[in-house]
Amino acid sequence: MRGYSSAAIAGLLAMVGAASLGDLCTVSAIQEALPANGTLLGIDLIPSSVTANVVKNATAGSDMGSGNSDSTKTYDYCNVTVQYTHTGRSDAVSLWYFLPSPDDFQNRYLGIGGGGYSISMGSGGLSAGLAYGAVAGTTNGGFGDGFSTSADEVNLLGNGTINYEAVHMFGYKALGEATVVGKALSRGFYSLATDSKIFTYFSGCSDGGREAWSQIQRWGEVYDGVVAGAPAFRYSHQQVGHLTSNVVEHTLKYYPPPCELEKIVNLTIAACDPLDGRTDGVVSRSDLCKLKFDIKSTVGTPYYCAAENHYNPGLGFSKRHSKRQSAPAGSGTSYQPAQNGTISAKGVEVAQTILDGLKDLQGRQAYVSAQPSSDFADAQTEYDNATSSWTLSIASTGGEFVKRFIMLEDGDNIDSLDGVTYDTMVEWMTKAMVMYSDSLQTTLPDLTVFSSHGGKVIHYHGESDSSIPAASSVHYYDSVRSVMYPNLPYHESVDALSDWYRFFLVPGAGHCGTSQSQPGPWPDNLQSVINWVENDVAPDTVPATVASGPLEGESQPLCAWPLRPYWSNNGNAVKCEYDQASIDSWTYSFDAFKLPIY
Numbered sequence: 001m002r003g004y005s006s007a008a009i010a011g012l013l014a015m016v017g018a019a020s021l022g023d024l025c026t027v028s029a030i031q032e033a034l035p036a037n038g039t040l041l042g043i044d045l046i047p048s049s050v051t052a053n054v055v056k057n058a059t060a061g062s063d064m065g066s067g068n069s070d071s072t073k074t075y076d077y078c079n080v081t082v083q084y085t086h087t088g089r090s091d092a093v094s095l096w097y098f099l100p101s102p103d104d105f106q107n108r109y110l111g112i113g114g115g116g117y118s119i120s121m122g123s124g125g126l127s128a129g130l131a132y133g134a135v136a137g138t139t140n141g142g143f144g145d146g147f148s149t150s151a152d153e154v155n156l157l158g159n160g161t162i163n164y165e166a167v168h169m170f171g172y173k174a175l176g177e178a179t180v181v182g183k184a185l186s187r188g189f190y191s192l193a194t195d196s197k198i199f200t201y202f203s204g205c206s207d208g209g210r211e212a213w214s215q216i217q218r219w220g221e222v223y224d225g226v227v228a229g230a231p232a233f234r235y236s237h238q239q240v241g242h243l244t245s246n247v248v249e250h251t252l253k254y255y256p257p258p259c260e261l262e263k264i265v266n267l268t269i270a271a272c273d274p275l276d277g278r279t280d281g282v283v284s285r286s287d288l289c290k291l292k293f294d295i296k297s298t299v300g301t302p303y304y305c306a307a308e309n310h311y312n313p314g315l316g317f318s319k320r321h322s323k324r325q326s327a328p329a330g331s332g333t334s335y336q337p338a339q340n341g342t343i344s345a346k347g348v349e350v351a352q353t354i355l356d357g358l359k360d361l362q363g364r365q366a367y368v369s370a371q372p373s374s375d376f377a378d379a380q381t382e383y384d385n386a387t388s389s390w391t392l393s394i395a396s397t398g399g400e401f402v403k404r405f406i407m408l409e410d411g412d413n414i415d416s417l418d419g420v421t422y423d424t425m426v427e428w429m430t431k432a433m434v435m436y437s438d439s440l441q442t443t444l445p446d447l448t449v450f451s452s453h454g455g456k457v458i459h460y461h462g463e464s465d466s467s468i469p470a471a472s473s474v475h476y477y478d479s480v481r482s483v484m485y486p487n488l489p490y491h492e493s494v495d496a497l498s499d500w501y502r503f504f505l506v507p508g509a510g511h512c513g514t515s516q517s518q519p520g521p522w523p524d525n526l527q528s529v530i531n532w533v534e535n536d537v538a539p540d541t542v543p544a545t546v547a548s549g550p551l552e553g554e555s556q557p558l559c560a561w562p563l564r565p566y567w568s569n570n571g572n573a574v575k576c577e578y579d580q581a582s583i584d585s586w587t588y589s590f591d592a593f594k595l596p597i598y
């Protein structure tokens with residue numbers, strides 16, 4: 001095509017009918033489709049950096065908020081990368097887009113979040129857009145070459161020096177910029193009129209869920225629909241909170257064998273499963289479990305676990321450690337001897353203190369814990385061959401944050417908990433909240449810009465998530481409700497909020513997926529938010545399907561908070577009921593802090 005301008009080619013194509021993917025997906029056509037310098041404030045695109053190639057017969061992927069797409073269906077798309085620099089800053093940020101074939105495109109754009117300290121899920125996440133006819137986009141945040149450098153590799157310029165640009169890019173900026181460039185590129189690529197509507201979505205879970213909220217809070221006018229799963233927001237509390245279990249063990253001077261805690265979880269699940277009206281291996285009402293089941297009743301029960309080289313998946317997302325040829329944050333393989341014993345009073349005391357949530361030394365509430373029936377991921381201890389005993393293993397998910405983001409020292413973890421008390425935890429949380437209130441904390445509760453532009457959000461959280469407590473999501477929902485509708489009575493404020501924000505707990509689910517110990521349902525929230533945005537079908541419940549176990553394939557509606565599920569009619573139907581005692585059990589005021597905690 002050399003020798004013809006893109007405009008001339010486009011004109012010719014218009015005469016012969018719609019352009020094919022092959023015609024549109026060339027470096028020169030993409031360069032032509034990019035927004036000109038000056039159109040997007042502060043963003044200067046670098047046309048010479050463009051790469052473009054057609055990919056055929058690809059299958060759709062899934063980010064965690066989208067459904068299991070039909071794996072037999074295949075798609076063709078244009079794979080594009082391009083760099084930009086910020087006006088006045090000689091940085092380079094890489095963007096990556098999958099643009100579906102014109103006959104598949106449904107005027108949708110989908111921003112995809114990352115996880116852990118990664119801002120991007122790479123091509124696996126991008127291919128989630130294919131099943132929805134959406135252009136999908138991601139960014140490397142400007143953290144380094146390629147798309148695999150994570151934010152914790154670049155948050156420090158050196159010991160003691162925060163890289164504020166990287167922190168803010170990770171906090172909210174990079175993903176918003178990826179979306180505004182992606183929409184402009186889509187307009188050019190598909191020759192859409194400048195005022196034509198591109199339905200704009202964002203979906204992510206874990207840190208991707210925090211990123212989803214960052215987009216609502218900071219780029220509210222840009223998005224029509226957002227799916228935010230198990231958000232790692234209230235970042236300072238969330239990250240420091242990963243150390244709570246270890247500080248409890250250290251304070252109570254008892255390091256439980258992992259099998260003892262696992263047995264407590266198994267007995268909790270068995271006792272609480274029927275409380276929701278159906279015995280199906282899933283605790284759909286962890287609130288009733290909290291109110292009715294006393295884990296002290298497990299003292300004296302025998303437990304046994306065979307010897308193994310135990311793999312702990314940790315947070316599972318950070319690339320930082322794998323680059324160094326070791327495992328992701330918090331993960332690792334360790335030898336565990338056979339564990340044969342009975343649940344001790346001390347073991348139950350540790351478990352109960354963790355479940356009560358972090359309190360300062362005066363007993364004031366500082367944070368939430370995972371719900372009962374979640375596993376005790378952060379409480380894992382390590383076996384010491386030399387002393388034949390179980391010892392402290394500091395959760396690097398929390399320790400790395402304290403080391404790099406609060407102490408501002410290069411490192412993967414803190415060395416010990418010597419001198420660390422519950423009050424130290426509160427001090428760390430307070431300090432980090434102030435340091436990162438404008439970037440990572442991600443709990444701004446005034447969402448007027450988003451709601452007044454007609455944005456809709458589906459927020460979801462696995463009820464048995466042990467990495468990010470489900471009650472953290474409940475607390476934010478309630479912060480938004482009370483800040484947005486301060487003068488309405490409770491039920492009216494819930495009604496008003498439900499015009500644009502609905503929250504769903506996923507029974508039995510763990511962190512951004514179903515859990516092995518409770519094989520329950522999982523929703524396709526991206527489809528639900530699309531129906532809400534484009535067809536005005538507000539989800540009173542979201543449909544979910546059981547993906548494994550004896551009930552595999554069963555479809556279950558998930559109840560919208562504050563309604564809670566109860567199986568009635570001999571376990572054949574879910575009723576969504578209002579239960580004040582249950583709601584109260586999820587409600588905390590964090591009086592260990594002087595500032596409001598949203």
Ligand SMILES: *[C@@H]1O[C@H](CO)[C@@H](O)[C@H](O)[C@H]1NC(C)=O
Pocket residue numbers: 036037044045046047085
């Ligand atoms: C836009 O600005 C960048 C950075 O100065 C430059 O590299 C690029 O060539 C400019 N784009 C055009 C189309 O001039």
Ligand SMILES: *[C@@H]1O[C@H](CO)[C@@H](O)[C@H](O)[C@H]1NC(C)=O
Pocket residue numbers: 056057
């Ligand atoms: C894609 O699939 C079609 C139909 O199955 C097949 O004819 C074609 O050769 C495939 N193309 C590539 C590049 O694999």
Ligand SMILES: *[C@@H]1O[C@H](CO)[C@@H](O)[C@H](O)[C@H]1NC(C)=O
Pocket residue numbers: 051052053055079080081
């Ligand atoms: C997409 O483009 C990037 C950058 O050129 C390249 O590394 C990657 O392999 C491409 N993916 C496919 C599936 O072609």
Ligand SMILES: *[C@@H]1O[C@H](CO)[C@@H](O)[C@H](O)[C@H]1NC(C)=O
Pocket residue numbers: 259260262263266303304305516517
């Ligand atoms: C807990 O239950 C699971 C099955 O869900 C089982 O595989 C495991 O061995 C049990 N753990 C203990 C300590 O009994």
Ligand SMILES: *[C@@H]1O[C@H](CO)[C@@H](O)[C@H](O)[C@H]1NC(C)=O
Pocket residue numbers: 304340341
């Ligand atoms: C565990 O210990 C008890 C009591 O010492 C013993 O009876 C039992 O056989 C042991 N179980 C296993 C699997 O070793």
Ligand SMILES: *[C@@H]1O[C@H](CO)[C@@H](O)[C@H](O)[C@H]1NC(C)=O
Pocket residue numbers: 335385
């Ligand atoms: C601890 O002892 C077990 C069993 O004797 C052995 O397999 C394992 O390698 C030892 N681990 C270490 C770190 O020495």
Ligand SMILES: *[C@@H]1O[C@H](CO)[C@@H](O)[C@H](O)[C@H]1NC(C)=O
Pocket residue numbers: 159409410411
């Ligand atoms: C930075 O801090 C780490 C952890 O305290 C230390 O090991 C390292 O030597 C320091 N680096 C420099 C360049 O001082």
